[in-house]
Amino acid sequence: MSEPVLPEPSISARDVWVKFLIHYHRAEVTLRETFVRLMGLLSRKQAENGRETNEFWALRGIDFEARPGDVVGVVGRNGTGKSTLLKTLAGIYEADKGEVRVVGKVGCLLSFGVGFNPNLSGRENIYLNGSILGLPKREIDERFDEIVAFCELGRFIDAPVRTYSAGMRGRLGFSIAIHIDPDVLLLDEVLSVGDSAFRAKAGSILDRFRNDRKTVVVATHSMALVEEMCTRAVWLDKGQIAIAGNPKDVVKAYVDAQAAAGPGARAAHARND
């Protein structure tokens, strides 16, 4: 490439494969069941066959890079591996093959604040979550007021999180994720949390991250968001990258493919826009 001095990629994934065992998701695994299965394996040597059919490769050879200043939109239908990709980049899932390298502090918000302990207050959860995210107490103290102000929880901050609405939990989670001052921010469909006023505020945060030369990867169904906020886009299809590049081109290709696939899919996306 002839581009002038590209910064070091802050995220680089090389040939990443991630698999799930369908068996685990089918039902609760019990010791008895495992014992019966083991006995079965001992008696006939079909171990490998059985295993193959139980596997599901959610990501198949992903090559992905993002540099400081990138806001990468990840689009794709449900179940094509968007969340798995983000969780693998975040280090929550180990890659079964390939390598993921992330430079800097990772902040991620992958679901609506399910990481909270419902019996503790919002205040206690900020400290607990902040510390799990790797922030020393002193730094949480410094940012505490900002976090509370941003999520607009006011005096509810001392109420147990189980009494919060989904929107309140989502706002608190988002507020913590951006205030730990991450170098890499991973967001999974979370900008749809909260009312339009909060969404606007969250959108301006993305701009600030881009201007501060941070890296953002956001998985979303909102084509408008990809076209307006992202500097690059990736279309994931069945665990592989179908197209990557300019947001407008990727969105167009994706929307056209959905339209060709059937009017149902098209209607669904029109609603999400």
Place this chain on the structure above:
Amino acid sequence: MTATVTTHTGHASLLHRVQQLYNRRETIRYLVVSNLKAGHRNKVLGNLWNLLDPAMSLGVYFLVFGVWLGQGRSGVGTYLVYLFIGILAWRFLDGATSQAVNCIRGNRGIIGEISFPKSVFPLSIGLSRLYDFLWGLVVLLIVLMATRMPLSWHALWMVPLIVLQLMLVVGLAYFVAYLGAFFADTANITTVVLRLGFYGSPILYYVRGESTRIPEWVLPYYMLNPMACLLESYRAGLTEQRMPDPWQLAYVFGCALGVLLVGYGLFSRGEGKFAKYV
């Protein structure tokens, strides 16, 4: 700003994982505090339950085993103290183990959302129950002094003995936490095994002296239970003013270290899989 590079592939070494755990000591402290707080938060009597719980089971067992089944014949006060030590130490092990079984499933929310060493959970559970245990010992010491029971310097053997029990308890916590993450019925089995351990350890009855019902020839096998050795050692230092049996100490140390290494090693193997399969 310091740039941290994280590469996630394959398995980190044991030493590296232990170091990671040490770096997380602040997180562990938060988990211990929230664990202790959450325990009795919604109850009218609150933290008083930390004392009431063991006191009430002490009362029940004293009535059944001390009075009714005659273990207290050789001295009611002595038996009460004997029972108290046993119950406190057992609650430490029992409480931590039965809580650790569910620690991965119970925290699946945060495990699926943030990448961090999951080994903070069993350790913080062990430390929470250690905290309860230490408070129980404070009460025990007050009782010993109030009743003018003789105390000697041998009581200081408690310190290394508590460290040994912590190793054993945390090792067990890692072990059951790993199994409990992947096998839903670990909790049921753990309950039964713990009950067996409770009656198979010298908590409610004497193993030596005239009141014992354990035949002489069974005793060497009986003492293979590390909790039996540990309890005998606690009592040697605290109420019998003598040094614990060195062979028993060595045996408990070996068991505690073995359980800790096996439990932690197993748990480390699951570390990268919990988020996917729990």
